Each structure stands twice: as C-alpha cells, then as structure tokens.
Amino acid sequence: MARRRPVMSEELKLELAEELGVLDLVRREGWGSVSSRQCGNLVARAIERAERSLRKKS
Numbered sequence: 001m002a003r004r005r006p007v008m009s010e011e012l013k014l015e016l017a018e019e020l021g022v023l024d025l026v027r028r029e030g031w032g033s034v035s036s037r038q039c040g041n042l043v044a045r046a047i048e049r050a051e052r053s054l055r056k057k058s
Contacts, residue, residue, distance in 0.1 A: 008046055016042045 013031075017023040022038050034042075 012046065013042070016045050019045065
C-alpha cells in the first residue's frame with residue numbers, strides 16, 4: 001500500500017506545537033511523547049486555521 005502524503009507540513013506542526021507549549025517536548029523526545037489530548041488540541045488548532053483561511057478566501 002502506498003504511503004499518503006502528509007496533510008500538515010512539518011513546519012505547521014512545529015508552529016502549532018509551539019503555540020500549545022509542547023515544542024520543547026517534541027524536540028526532546030519526539031512526537032510519540034505528546035499526549036493524545038495534546039495531539040487533539042493540535043489538530044483542532046489546525047482545523048481552526050484552515051477554516052479561517054477559507055473564510056478569508058470567500
């Protein structure tokens with residue numbers, strides 16, 4: 001099965017991690033050390049940004 005391309009760029013993920021205060025943890029221990037709740041918050045922020053971006057384009 002072919003690998004899908006990532007939905008979010010690594011740059012965006014790191015920017016969101018910084019906003020949520022987990023960037024140091026990611027840099028020190030990797031994404032596997034980020035809790036499910038924190039990952040959910042990261043995804044929610046990404047969705048908010050995408051929605052804002054779509055509203056600006058309309």
